[in-house]
Each structure stands twice: as C-alpha cells, then as structure tokens.
Amino acid sequence: MRSVFSRLLTAACALAGTAAAVETLEVLGKDFVNSKTQERFQIIGVDYQPGGSSGFSTSADPLSNATACLRDAALMQRLGINTVRVYNLYPLLDHSECASIFNAAGIYLLLDVNSPLTNGSLDRTDPSGTYDVAYFHQVFGIIESFKNFPNILGFFSGNEVINQDSVYEVPAYIRAVQRDMKDYIAKNVNRTIPVGYSAADVEDMLMDTVNYLSCNLTNSTESRSDFFGLNDYSWCGNSSYTTSGYDTLVEDFANASLPAFFSEYGCNTVQPRYFTEVQALYGKDMIQSFSGGLVYEWTEESNDYGLVQLNDNGTVTLLVDYEHLRTQYDAIDLTLITESNSTQTSVEAVDCAADLISGDDFLNAFDLPARPSGVQDLIDNGYTKASVATMVAVTSTTIPETVYDASGAVITGIALKVEASDESNEPGGNTSGSTSSSDSSSSSSGSSTGTATGSAASSTKSGAADKLSTSAMLGGLLGALVATVATL
C-alpha cells in the first residue's frame, strides 16, 4: 500500500502539471481493460457537443476553447463520469489545452472522425461518390490531432450511417473506412487506438449490423470494428429491465465478440429524468453484455436533453437531471464493474460468412471497396496539415463562472481536481463545491490553504483527503511540497 507521503507527492506533482496522465485503455475480447492493471473499464459518460451543430465551425469546436473545457471538465468530474463522446471536430484547430484538461481530469475521449462540412462524411445514399481522398483529410486529420493523448479511448468511424435510408453497399464502406483508419494508426501512431461504429436503434437491422462489423474477415482483419456503440432510447421514465427491452438487448449481445455500450441513452419523453436505467446498465444482469454508456447530452439545447444549462449571462445552471444522474452514479458498485473476467476477455470473433446475416435487405457479401486513389499515400507519409495537439500543463483549476444548482442557489468552490498519474475519474468521490445552505461535505483544507492546494488535497482518492483534513501537519507538508514543486 502506498504511503500517505507518496500520495501527497503524487498529488503535488500532478498539480504542478508534470506528466500526469491516465493509463491507456485497450480492447481484450469483449471488454475494455486498463492496459497496465488489466482491470476492466466500463464507460460512465456523457455526449458532449455544446451548441449542437451550430457550436461547430472551422474556427471553433467543442475541444478548442480551454475556458469552456475547464468549466465543463470540472462539472463533469463532480458528476462522476470517466468518458465524453464528441461528435464534430475540426482537424486544423488546436486541441492541446482541452485534451490536456480532460486528461488531467481523468476523463477519456471517444471521438467521431466525421464532420458536417463538405467532404466531412460518407453519404449513406452515395458511399462510392463520397469515399475519396478529400474525406480522408478529415478522418486522418482527427486521428493526427489527437493521436498523442493517452486519454483517447477510441475513434468512431461513423454514426448511424447504416439505417433505413442507406443504400445496400454501405456496410462494406464502413468496414473499408475502418480498415483505412486502422492501417493509418498502425503506420502513424505509436499505440493501437481502438476504432468502432455507433449504430442507430433500428431493431430489424441491429444484429445484422453487429454481425457484419464484428466478424473476422480473414483477408482484411483490420476492417473489423473494435467496439460497438448503440444509440438507445428505449428506457423512458421509471421503466424496467423487461419493459424497456433491455433484457432482449442483453441476450442479443451475449455472444458479441467486442465491447458494446450505449453511445447515446437517456429518453426524455418523461421529465424530469431520474435515470433509473443506470442501476440496470451497471448491474449484474447487463455487465456481461455491455460496457456502460454515454448519456445524451451535456448541454441543454432545443431538443431538451441537457444536464446543464449554459446561461446567456455566462453563468451555468446544473439542471435537476444532473443531480438525479449524479445520485444514480453514486450508487454504482464500482468493484463489480471493474472486476476482470477471463471468459469475457478471451472471446474470439467468428469468421465472416454470408449466413451471419439474416435480413434480406442487408448486405451479406464481404468484398470491400478498394482504397481510393491518394489514400495509400496519406497512410504511407502521414497527413501533415492537421494541428497535432501536445500535452500542456494544467495549472489553472478554479472556474470563474458562477454555478447555480437546480434551485438557483450558488454553488461555490467548484474546481478541477488534477488526478494523480494513472487515475481516472469515478463516481462518488468527495468532489468540490458546496452551497451555503447545505452541510458542506467538502474538505475544509481547501479553503484554508488556498484554492490550488485545496484541489490537490481533494484529488487524492482512497481516503487520503480524509487523513489530510484531520492532520494539520500533513496539510502543511502538502503545502510545502506544492511550493517546492511549483518553484522547480
């Protein structure tokens, strides 16, 4: 067991912005695992696209503004998440600060490589006309921009490209894009970053999609999906495991050979949302089939799925759904969901064959389109126009914005906790922030020793913060360490 001193030292170093980094994750059989500890990793996440499609342009995307990222990462940490999914990004913007902030917060990023701009995605009605080198400037550009960060959990090759409107050949194009992405990563990135797909909830196409993308194509093994996301809104209000149809999904995915998770969930037809599905999703009936999920979505937009409201006057309101979700996350049994299971991690993919596909309208052939001209050259030589993000020290941790709870009371003291190296965020920590009316549950060591020291103190897990608050001597030691490291 690590000593309190070493924990303090780690926290102090992390605070000073030295190379604190989350451990990379990898896919083993049908689980995500921590590449160092081999502990299982389940996604506890939210979808993040402030402003929706209008929040995206060639001059601003969700990971280009450090002020906004710091605010959101601090509030997400308090919520208890470990992953965000971001849909639309632009490769030429500088993502260094935001990627570093989420890394420091212990939050992984799952990134879509497509964008709504011209040449930014595959057209489901015209895949052969849009599968070209111009499209790969976007795809490889996103990989380039984020490739150096340990907190990249994976890249989505596509979102809901296969649906009722897509032409017959689309599934082969998805596999081709994944082949090209994985070949690019193998040649230009120093680790294997997983690549997968996010599916629409179209019931009669779902299992054909899973089978098509997850089978092992022996003449193109790299075209296989490494993970599978499902956008699912079937649990509305206080539904149940059987009424929602989650039980059927669990059976469907029991034999899947890759990690599956909800890439969007959180039906809003009954308001407010209590997120009672969280206990099902992270409970023992579901964890063999699913690796968690991402709640749609972080900010309140016109479609009314938000957890937080960004007010016009620059303040933030944590909506009642945020508090309900936080309560549900706090009740997750973390020991259960991180337990490794060799049955799960040793699952192998079946070989691709036409009889894996049951729908008459679903492609059942596996001859993939050839690489478009110019793409091999990008793979061999790298795409050099992207802005490649690099790790920067996260030194500023307090957020200037006023934050209100759902009742309108001001929450004070919210700050980003820089996680110790290798640590990811998890629910139930004693995180920052309190309202004057409530019994403050946050450690008093923060306010008495200044904000920076306070956030370091509360960033240490497993009881270190408690020991701190009961020991003035140790508190002083931390302060001294911070001072020492800060002057180095």
Ligand SMILES: *[C@@H]1O[C@H](CO)[C@@H](O)[C@H](O)[C@H]1NC(C)=O
């Ligand atoms: C960055 O985000 C903050 C907070 O939302 C906002 O005030 C600021 O204008 C944004 N900066 C840019 C350059 O868009």
Ligand SMILES: *[C@@H]1O[C@H](CO)[C@@H](O)[C@H](O)[C@H]1NC(C)=O
């Ligand atoms: C889209 O790609 C085509 C080539 O396939 C190119 O001629 C055109 O300029 C591109 N448009 C944009 C907006 O990048």
Ligand SMILES: *[C@@H]1O[C@H](CO)[C@@H](O)[C@H](O)[C@H]1NC(C)=O
């Ligand atoms: C890969 O490169 C990144 C960024 O330079 C570095 O931090 C990381 O340690 C490297 N990983 C491996 C496995 O070499």
Ligand SMILES: *[C@@H]1O[C@H](CO)[C@@H](O)[C@H](O)[C@H]1NC(C)=O
């Ligand atoms: C739904 O569940 C929540 C959380 O358990 C509970 O507080 C709420 O009263 C329930 N609502 C209904 C309509 O049953």
Ligand SMILES: *[C@@H]1O[C@H](CO)[C@@H](O)[C@H](O)[C@H]1NC(C)=O
């Ligand atoms: C999963 O595999 C088991 C054992 O091979 C088999 O009995 C079962 O029918 C399969 N389930 C599905 C949904 O394919």
Ligand SMILES: *[C@@H]1O[C@H](CO)[C@@H](O)[C@H](O)[C@H]1NC(C)=O
């Ligand atoms: C900012 O706007 C919110 C939402 O309209 C409001 O509740 C809050 O009182 C405003 N705060 C300030 C300081 O004006």
Ligand SMILES: *[C@@H]1O[C@H](CO)[C@@H](O)[C@H](O)[C@H]1NC(C)=O
């Ligand atoms: C391991 O996973 C298998 C199914 O993948 C399940 O049947 C078994 O109960 C799990 N073992 C434990 C100890 O949870």
Ligand SMILES: *[C@@H]1O[C@H](CO)[C@@H](O)[C@H](O)[C@H]1NC(C)=O
């Ligand atoms: C796919 O098949 C190849 C060749 O038989 C094998 O080496 C590889 O491990 C298989 N991949 C998976 C994911 O099962």
Ligand SMILES: *[C@@H]1O[C@H](CO)[C@@H](O)[C@H](O)[C@H]1NC(C)=O
């Ligand atoms: C690869 O294998 C699949 C399935 O066996 C087959 O349909 C396809 O034609 C093969 N492709 C090539 C290029 O040989």
Ligand SMILES: *[C@@H]1O[C@H](CO)[C@@H](O)[C@H](O)[C@H]1NC(C)=O
């Ligand atoms: C949070 O802090 C309070 C007060 O220090 C303590 O009673 C409580 O057990 C802590 N909760 C957790 C989850 O650590």
